[in-house]
Amino acid sequence: MKNIDEILIKATADKKDEYPLTPVQMGLYLACLQNPQGTMYNIPYYYKFKKNDFDKQRLIDAVKKAVDNHIGLKAKFVSSNGNPVMKLRDDFNFEVKEIKTDNIDEVLSNFVQPFDLENDLLCRVR
Numbered sequence: 001m002k003n004i005d006e007i008l009i010k011a012t013a014d015k016k017d018e019y020p021l022t023p024v025q026m027g028l029y030l031a032c033l034q035n036p037q038g039t040m041y042n043i044p045y046y047y048k049f050k051k052n053d054f055d056k057q058r059l060i061d062a063v064k065k066a067v068d069n070h071i072g073l074k075a076k077f078v079s080s081n082g083n084p085v086m087k088l089r090d091d092f093n094f095e096v097k098e099i100k101t102d103n104i105d106e107v108l109s110n111f112v113q114p115f116d117l118e119n120d121l122l123c124r125v126r
Helices: 004-013 023-034 056-069 104-111
Strands: 075-080 083-088
Touching: 023 083
Parallel strands: none
Antiparallel strands: 075 083
């Protein structure tokens, strides 16, 4: 049985339009279909930067490089002939929003949202 790393490494060398889901991906996909508003697989994390130590463009470049090295984050899941498959996006565009707050818990609770597996990127940066 192939694991996700083998599939994605092969994907970079032999690019196809779509790839079969691994058993783990299929399980997560079905769990998300059963509970589309669920956030149990979200892993929120935040960093607090000092105002003078923050270079927004360096952060954007670093995140893009990390995603390029882990192309599974560029995946989206679509239906092909009635079966879920993985498609890799060519783009990974996002913006970094500066958030000023005295209540980080409120910001985090608003940040954790369900993913639309067919349209959303599989990671969020703000």
